[in-house]
């Protein structure tokens with residue numbers, strides 16, 4: 001898609017998948033984080049005008065609606081910061097915001113400016129005042145790849161309780177890499193010089209670009225996942241990278257991804273481990289997840305809880321998939337399940353809660 005010049009443009013079909021993930025995640029993130037923190041921030045660094053040409057909602061309005069319409073009242077203060085470099089788009093967003101009556105503990109700050117400059121300044125001011133940024137979720141959704149220098153990502157992720165969700169436009173990076181005018185943006189995105197030379201001999205540039213970005217984020221955050229969006233010709237168009245140091249945040253993001261599954265002709269998958277690409281299409285992943293468990297653990301006895309911690313923290317799968325895996329394994333005689341649980345009580349037949357001991361054969 002060519003970069004739109006108008007204030008408001010037509011929504012791309014795959015944008016709605018991105019919005020559903022964002023929405024799904026915020027439904028969990030706002031209540032979890034605001035329960036324990038009096039102030040939290042939601043920053044949309046590339047906010048856009050708030051609406052698309054046929055009236056579809058843009059990311060700032062989606063985020064505000066999630067907070068406003070949350071079933072349990074969110075008690076803490078939430079600062080919504082919406083940044084866009086274009087005056088017309090910020091003006092349009094301000095108009096859209098007038099249609100929303102925000103709860104008294106929420107504030108919206110539309111700011112015209114460049115994402116990294118606005119944040120650099122704000123973080124610099126906090127540092128001078130010896131203050132730490134409150135827990136913050138940063139949505140980074142540029143049209144292409146310019147304007148997200150690795151330096152700002154590094155600054156953000158070294159602050160406790162800050163997480164980022166980045167639209168990594170691999171398709172446009174792949175198309176423009178090596179082009180003189182944009183070289184600088186690609187170099188700053190990766191925080192390296194002459195990135196194009198690194199990829200000169202690459203046989204799979206999309207994969208290598210994605211891997212390099214993952215390595216960069218992995219050096220900054222404990223949990224890094226990426227989700228791959230492919231077009232109808234099965235070509236990757238973008239990756240949504242999530243980076244966080246928060247175990248529960250990571251889990252909630254995975255849950256949001258699993259809820260989105262398939263979007264029209266677009267395929268959406270977790271590809272964080274390229275050897276284990278997970279398409280969110282099937283219902284039963286028992287065999288796949290059991291194979292992952294077998295790769296990780298040697299034969300012997302394990303509390304189900306240990307297996308769940310591994311699957312939740314280190315794979316694309318969820319708690320319910322561990323149950324599927326163990327049901328698959330028990331049915332196929334690949335495990336034995338102890339009749340007694342770790343606390344000495346009897347295991348109820350057919351159940352696999354924490355405390356049940358399984359013997360991997």
Ligand SMILES: C[S@@+](CC[C@H](N)C(=O)[O-])C[C@H]1O[C@@H](n2cnc3c(N)ncnc32)[C@H](O)[C@@H]1O
Nearest residue numbers: 046047048058059084085086114115141142147
């Ligand atoms: C893909 S659109 C954002 C769409 C929006 N996040 C949504 O989901 O509805 C990217 C926006 O970023 C703005 N933009 C481009 N470069 C920017 C920069 N360096 N800093 C802030 N905004 C920028 C553009 O004007 C455009 O409105």
